[in-house]
Amino acid sequence: MRWSRYFWHTSKEDPADAEAPSHRLLIKGGFIKQVSSGIYEFTPPGVRVLRKVENIVRKEMDRSGAQEVLLTVLNPAELWKETGRWDLYGRELFTLKDRNGRDYCLGPTHEEEITDLVRSFVNSYRQLPIILYQIQVKFRDEKRSRFGLIRGREFIMKDAYSFDTDEMSAMFSYENMKFAYDRIFKKLRLKTLMVEASVGAIGGISSHEFVVLTDYGEARVAYCETCGYAANAEIVKLPKPQEEVEEEKPLQKVHTPNTDTIEKLSSYLNVPPQKIIKALLYIVEGNRPFLFLIRGDRNIDENKVEALLGTDNFRLAQEEEIWQLLRTKKGFVGPFNLPSHFKVYWDNSTYGIKNTVIALNEPDYHYVGANPGRDFSYGEFVDVCQVEDKDPCPKCGSPLKVSKGLELGHIFLLGTRYSQPMRAYYRDPQGEEKPIIMGCYGIGISRCISALVEQCHDDKGIKWPTPVAPFELDLICINTSDQEQKDVAEKLYTLALEYGIEAIYDDREESPGFKFADADLCGFPYRIVIGKKVKEGKVEIQNRHTGERWDADIEKAIQEVKVLIEEDKK
């Protein structure tokens, strides 16, 4: 490709509203352009990267025995009503009507449609198992799109679905996909971590996420470097700690004005937060009060609360509600003299605490030196505590590490959640009708591009791994008005194409510095610079990843680069 004729436009300035490095560099490097919030166009070089990622995924999916299909973007509402998701999916679903007033949605995922496809052809156990997949655009009207391709409202996804006769066979399909995902992320040169994930309210059987550790992700991941345990933080169980051993001090009621937060109370009394019991009043389903008690230095993980309560319809009580229910203020809520309809849960973190500070539902007062058994009694213990760094690993007890993670893949053993309501049945060898056991497996293709940039960049720009680079080699002619240099550049460009190297020839009438800056920004793994040294029969080869540069004979340079590229792609 000759750059002078190529539709590729980089920017010298950082884009004004891009924060995440991947978002900034993909826009600055001219790979994508924003059209609306969470909606991006791909330019020709952007498409080149996208296709490479897609093809790596496609190849490994094919290798696993999955078969590619292409479902529709425009989905009729009827299918979604069969599973109840037309109403359950909520406002995240983009919906529209046709000219006759019939309802449609833009597919956010395709369990319904694929199940419809399979049920219309599969009748017998002899036709199973089967795995189908597609690479296609998805639409989700996210409450908050952000960070460029990391969370878009329109994005490209590989979604696969497995269909099996029984759970044993389904587990096999699931394991098959797990291995395929491992290979895919290795080939993409993405350092992912496979973590156990929440099976969700739907009642799936097993679920794993493939995440990259980056600040620009939405998941919290806990992992153990000792035993290899890794899980989404929301499902990591925290046990009761050891009982504290301390002599019990007398109980005192202390005047503590203006201490509506743990920080203020802690500094007012000069007591560390972990010696305070924090009480949080939640309102469940609009009117049921639930009191959660947790150690003052810990936070509630609302995902755990949701799993405990079996509903996501809960929120912290407002100031007025606290007053109406308990005649006290925020910061002075405690487990004493509660009305009988209150449900009280003690987080494990409060177990065995001694000489603690605890509120008594009287504004501006706290108990100090309170002890369980003597001054208050525990009730039901639960685990709703947010996992933090150094919490014990549930497998081996070593300290866990907690990081933010970006979810690139999610595999899910679904069971009969979709096959049952949609009557996707098969006949077993005894002639009995049974629901197909399903699994679903997603990879965020466009999100992978962002993840690659997050993992491979420096302050000058992107450093694409060779297998996904838009071009493998950039040829830079320093002085375009020097005929000798130009001839060598042309010759090497033609030769590179003959060798099957994906090369871009920067033949633009620009200064050398301009071309170097673009080369760094756009992230080509290799660069050949044709400059003054052509008089000595030499050109310079540069490696974007290592920063190494060395002279090579004009005749041998392309061959040398070809070897390096092939090595990278192995």
Place this chain on the structure above:
RNA sequence: CGGGGUGUAGCUCAGGUGGCAGAGCGUUGGCUUUGGGAGCCAAAGGCCGCAGGUUCAAGUCCUGCCACCCCGACCA
């Protein structure tokens, strides 16, 4: 959906107390230059997010709306 921020040239931004619409980069033409976003000269380029209002006069003040970004909530 709550909180914060930003909308002025293609891009990045400046435009106290209301008084002629600005810069740098980019673009076009010309000359010079060629190993890290070159220099000089000239030119083009604007619904100041939209709609109302106040005023002799609004990019600037007031009201409403819209869009985008960030934090939070949410996230098969």
